Amino acid sequence: MRIEVLFPEICNLFGDLANIRYLKLCLPDAEIIETSLKSRPKFLDTPMDLVYMGSTTERGLELVVEALSPVKDELVQRIDEGQLFLVTGNTMDVFGKTMESDHGLSLTGLGLFDTDAKYYMLKRHNSMFLGKFEDIEIVGFKSLFGMTHGAPQGEGLFLTVRGVGRNENEKEEGFRRNYFFATYLIGPLLVMNPPFTRYLLRRMGAPETLAFSETIEEAYRRRLAEFHSDSFDPIYH
Amino acid sequence: MGKLRFLAALWLAKLSIPALKITRHQGTDFPGVLALKLCPDLLRYMGRPKTIIAVTGTNGKTTVSNVLADILAADGHNVMGNRAGANIISGISTAYIRACNPFGKIKKYDIAILEVDERSSPRVYPYVKPDYVVITNLFQDSIMRNAHPGYIAELLSRYVPEGAKMVLNADELISGSVCPKNPRVYFGIGPMETDVTDCVNLLNDMRICPKCNGTLKYEYRRYHHVGKFVCADCGFHSPDPDYYAEQLDFAHGTMQVRENGTDYTYPLITDSIFNAYNLITVVSILRQLGMPHEKIARYMKQTSIPASRHYEEQVGDYYLIQQMSKENNSMAGSRAFDYISNRPGDKELLFMMNSLSDTGAWSENTAWLFDTDFEFLRRDNIKRIIFTGPRINDYALRALMAGISPDRIVCVEDENDAPEAFSFIPGTDIYLLYGTDSLTQAARVYDKIKTLALSHSGKTEG
Numbered sequence: 001m002r003i004e005v006l007f008p009e010i011c012n013l014f015g016d017l018a019n020i021r022y023l024k025l026c027l028p029d030a031e032i033i034e035t036s037l038k039s040r041p042k043f044l045d046t047p048m049d050l051v052y053m054g055s056t057t058e059r060g061l062e063l064v065v066e067a068l069s070p071v072k073d074e075l076v077q078r079i080d081e082g083q084l085f086l087v088t089g090n091t092m093d094v095f096g097k098t099m100e101s102d103h104g105l106s107l108t109g110l111g112l113f114d115t116d117a118k119y120y121m122l123k124r125h126n127s128m129f130l131g132k133f134e135d136i137e138i139v140g141f142k143s144l145f146g147m148t149h150g151a152p153q154g155e156g157l158f159l160t161v162r163g164v165g166r167n168e169n170e171k172e173e174g175f176r177r178n179y180f181f182a183t184y185l186i187g188p189l190l191v192m193n194p195p196f197t198r199y200l201l202r203r204m205g206a207p208e209t210l211a212f213s214e215t216i217e218e219a220y221r222r223r224l225a226e227f228h229s230d231s232f233d234p235i236y237h
Numbered sequence: 238m239g240k241l242r243f244l245a246a247l248w249l250a251k252l253s254i255p256a257l258k259i260t261r262h263q264g265t266d267f268p269g270v271l272a273l274k275l276c277p278d279l280l281r282y283m284g285r286p287k288t289i290i291a292v293t294g295t296n297g298k299t300t301v302s303n304v305l306a307d308i309l310a311a312d313g314h315n316v317m318g319n320r321a322g323a324n325i326i327s328g329i330s331t332a333y334i335r336a337c338n339p340f341g342k343i344k345k346y347d348i349a350i351l352e353v354d355e356r357s358s359p360r361v362y363p364y365v366k367p368d369y370v371v372i373t374n375l376f377q378d379s380i381m382r383n384a385h386p387g388y389i390a391e392l393l394s395r396y397v398p399e400g401a402k403m404v405l406n407a408d409e410l411i412s413g414s415v416c417p418k419n420p421r422v423y424f425g426i427g428p429m430e431t432d433v434t435d436c437v438n439l440l441n442d443m444r445i446c447p448k449c450n451g452t453l454k455y456e457y458r459r460y461h462h463v464g465k466f467v468c469a470d471c472g473f474h475s476p477d478p479d480y481y482a483e484q485l486d487f488a489h490g491t492m493q494v495r496e497n498g499t500d501y502t503y504p505l506i507t508d509s510i511f512n513a514y515n516l517i518t519v520v521s522i523l524r525q526l527g528m529p530h531e532k533i534a535r536y537m538k539q540t541s542i543p544a545s546r547h548y549e550e551q552v553g554d555y556y557l558i559q560q561m562s563k564e565n566n567s568m569a570g571s572r573a574f575d576y577i578s579n580r581p582g583d584k585e586l587l588f589m590m591n592s593l594s595d596t597g598a599w600s601e602n603t604a605w606l607f608d609t610d611f612e613f614l615r616r617d618n619i620k621r622i623i624f625t626g627p628r629i630n631d632y633a634l635r636a637l638m639a640g641i642s643p644d645r646i647v648c649v650e651d652e653n654d655a656p657e658a659f660s661f662i663p664g665t666d667i668y669l670l671y672g673t674d675s676l677t678q679a680a681r682v683y684d685k686i687k688t689l690a691l692s693h694s695g696k697t698e699g
Contacts (some may be wrong), residue, residue, distance in 0.1 A: 003310055009444035015567075015607030016379050017439075019639070037450060057387040063450060077540040079433060103391065121388070122359060128600055141602045143380050186380070187604025191634065212637045219630035226627070236381065236599060 001030035001206055004042050006053040008034045010063055014143065015052030015187040016088050022051070022191045026201065037067050043083055044074045049204040057187050058105050058119070058145075064094045065107055071192040072110050079112075079180045084203055088189055092174060093117040096148050113155060113175050115166070115206035119146035126236035129185055130227040131158035131165075131173055136195040137141025139223050140185030141225060147184070157181050160225060179203065179230075186218035194220050239282070246276035247341055250334045266322045269330030280326075280364035284342040285332045286317060289349045289365065291401075291524060293349055293358070293393070294373030294412060295386070296569060297515045298324070300542055301373055302352040304519050304674055308536040312528065317346040324352040325358040354441065355389050358396040369525060370397050370419075371404040372412040372516055376461065376568035380604055386411045388443050404521050406514070407478040408463045411443060416614060424521040425465075425478030426513060429485060432457040432464065440567055440608050448473040459510065460575065480521040485513055494520055494530065501530040504538045509576055512542055545551040553694025554663040554689050556582075559683060562590045564601075564672035567608035573670060574613040583665045586614070587681045587686075588632060589657050590672040596627050603631045608696050611639035620665060624651040652678055658687045661693040 024030055033048070035041050042059055043051045056064060063139025068075060075120075079085070093099050099107040101119035109117075125147070129140040138158050147167035156165065165173040166184070174183035183189070190197040194216050198208040210216055226232055239622040250272035257267060268642065272279050292302045306316045308585040314564040317336040322328035329351055337343050353361055372393065382388055393415045397403075405413045406421035434455050443462035446453055451470025452583040458464035481495040485505060492505045494517065503653070505522065507513060516537065523533045560572035570590065577584065592601040615620060622645055630646040636646050651656040653674075659667055667686060671679035 012441075012444075013377075013385050015604040018607035021638065037445070057385050059387060093504075103395070124381065124384060126602070128602075141604055142383070143602065143604075145384070188601070188607045191607070191638075196549075197577060215630055215634045215637060219628075219634055221297055222627070223600070233599065234263075 001027050001049045001204060002033060003030055003050045003052060004033045004048045006035050006041060006051060007037050007064060007067065009036055010060040011054040011056045011091055014089060015057040015167055018188040018189040020052055022211065025204055026209060037063055043078055044071055047083060049223055051083060051085045053087045053091050056091050058101065061090065061094060061099055062107055064091060065109060068094065068110060076112065079178055080154045080192055081178050083179040088185065089186045092126065092182040092184055093148055095175065113151055115148040115151035116146040117146060121145055127163045128227060128234040129163035132161060133158050133196055136199060138196060139192055139226060139227055141187050142184050144184060157183050191216065192220065192223065239625060242276045243282040243341065246272040247334060248339065249275065254335065265273050266327040266331045268334045269327035272334055273327060273330055278364065279330055280333060280444035282341055284337060286343050286346045286349045289351065289367040290369045290371065291351050291367035292371045293352045293353045293355045295376040295378050297373035297511065298352050300512065300515045301371065301518050302350050304540055305522060306350045307540050308523065311536050314348050315346045316348050316350055318350040319352055323629060325357045329353065329361060329365065355393060358392050362398055364397040366398045367401050369404055369522060370401045370610065371518060371522055372406065372415055374406050374409040374622040375412040377442065377608060379565040381602055390415050391605040404525060407476045408459065408465065410475060413476060415545040422479040422521060422525065423476045424517045426517060427481060427483035428457045432459055435459055437608050438571055440571065446471060446473055458667055480524060482513065482517040496524065503534045506537060506540065507542055511572055552690040553696050555661065556666045557686060557690060558666060558668045560668055560670050562670045562672060563594050564590045564674050565605050569606045574610055577668060578613045578616040578619060583618050583620050583657050584668055585665055586619065586668045586670060587623045589625065589652060589671050589675045589682060590670045591628055592625045593675045593678055601628050603628060604633065606635045611635050611641065615640050619681060621647060621660060623647045623649060623655050623658045625649050625655045653680055656682060656689050661689065
């Protein structure tokens with residue numbers, strides 16, 4: 001198994017890299033390849049079992065765009081060929097058309113998805129998410145300065161049950177194109193969602209054995225019950 | 238009209254102070270909350286003492302503010318501040334309301350020490366114009382509120398007034414880069430035996446050169462991104478400190494502080510490196526105010542680090558330690574874990590640094606746990622870790638991922654039952670880790686631990 005982590009020197013916020021640490025515990029023999037900003041991503045030349053990229057800063061978004069723009073066409077080709085990707089947090093916006101903030105950020109993204117992100121730097125959105133991926137229930141956290149708007153229906157990764165999707169008005173959450181998966185959910189997504197992690201392992205062609213399965217399943221079960229309860233409000237006020 | 242509204246708000250707020258005193262609520266920010274409701278730009282019309290020092294940063298701002306205020310008061314200054322209240326706009330406004338006369342003039346005080354929550358900068362600095370802005374450090378804090386340290390640095394650079402002199406940490410260059418056009422001095426701590434070069438922490442928020450995005454090489458690294466670095470690509474490097482602490486001798490409680498090539502001996506009234514940073518920060522500000530080294534050292538010897546963060550006592554046969562470790566703050570957790578695991582002796586830990594108040598309508602965002610160095614708790618001297626609250630499985634999972642043996646992990650749903658999970662083996666120290674969210678519950682649980690400790694020692698309270 002070969003897992004490539006893109007730009008861990010900047011795409012490392014909010015516990016996102018725990019996803020990779022957890023996969024390594026599930027797959028002790030897996031090779032984790034960390035690709036820095038100044039290196040050519042390996043998946044462009046050799047298929048990887050998974051390519052992962054985590055949350056970053058606003059400056060980080062700029063650097064990721066700079067790093068991926070020159071290889072955009074190859075990236076699209078790999079996606080079309082079925083390369084498995086998982087992108088978490090705000091780096092999802094790099095794959096849209098634009099990113100703008102009320103503090104002067106103005107970036108042109110890779111344009112894989114027809115969508116524009118707008119950030120309000122004094123108004124942070126925090127929410128919990130309950131949604132579906134095929135028949136799998138997904139739980140997660142969002143913590144963002146803004147969201148993306150304008151994407152056509154049918155490209156979502158998850159379907160929102162409680163919480164917000166790509167924005168407050170959309171039920172679809174994240175983006176999916178072939179096996180390119182991107183979501184605004186931050187942090188230990190795979191640690192929190194054992195059924196989705198098993199799906200991902202299956203897709204990678206790996207055994208579906210989860211590390212600390214008893215504890216992870218119990219944590220998932222409890223959180224799921226909590227997020228389903230009537231008294232639970234997914235939006236942080 | 239604005240001034241009239243200000244006076245009305247001020248007088249009503251001032252009238253609320255004796256009312257609060259009678260009802261024993263004098264520690265609250267109610268006067269500020271009330272005045273800001275009536276006059277949102279209240280601070281615009283306030284007078285000011287001769288000197289204003291704003292202390293901000295992720296960790297250490299309370300300690301720095303309090304030690305600084307104590308020393309200045311001991312030196313005969315009339316110090317106003319928000320020590321009794323919050324470090325957000327309502328707390329700062331309350332401090333001004335208490336300090337000013339009925340017309341908003343501040344005559345009784347010559348200096349203000351204001352602890353300012355860094356996220357409150359947009360509401361504070363348009364009106365409060367500090368002479369000095371001290372930034373202790375900028376690290377990951379609450380993901381939900383503070384996002385990431387680069388964001389907070391940008392916020393401070395945007396809102397701190399142009400003329401303010403910055404007192405900055407040379408060893409922590411996210412804060413050290415704030416307000417690049419402002420005048421500045423730096424403090425730092427020289428190489429120590431415990432330093433490393435490669436990062437051993439999960440959090441490492443300065444991995445690339447802020448100038449050219451090149452690779453940073455650390456000459457020495459204290460923890461996380463704190464240390465002295467040079468960029469291998471462009472040569473950009475950490476600034477040279479104006480106030481440079483070295484030869485930190487925790488055993489004998491001394492350190493040397495170098496300024497302009499001359500060394501001065503100081504007491505080191507702490508056994509932790511993070512408090513040593515707080516002390517050198519205090520020295521730097523006082524030197525900026527012109528206080529001689531010898532005098533600062535003398536006052537420092539008479540002061541102490543506020544006990545609310547760390548308290549220890551012998552109870553019967555057991556040594557009990559309360560250690561604050563802010564919830565939702567992976568840096569605070571990592572520093573506390575490192576500190577505890579490095580202290581001598583066997584120990585058992587009870588975690589109450591989880592967001593217990595999130596239970597009910599909300600749920601704890603546990604992402605921060607995965608940036609917190611639970612790996613320090615793998616050390617052999619940590620005999621038992623007790624988790625409590627609704628997220629016990631998440632905490633246990635994080636501990637397992639850190640390589641902590643399952644037989645050392647105990648999960649107790651109700652925090653009131655958790656003290657009974659300690660083994661009470663004489664010679665094993667008992668730690669209670671608590672956050673700001675769980676102060677009341679932690680106090681109650683600590684009382685129960687004490688009672689059990691006495692009982693296991695064959696004694697009763699009295």
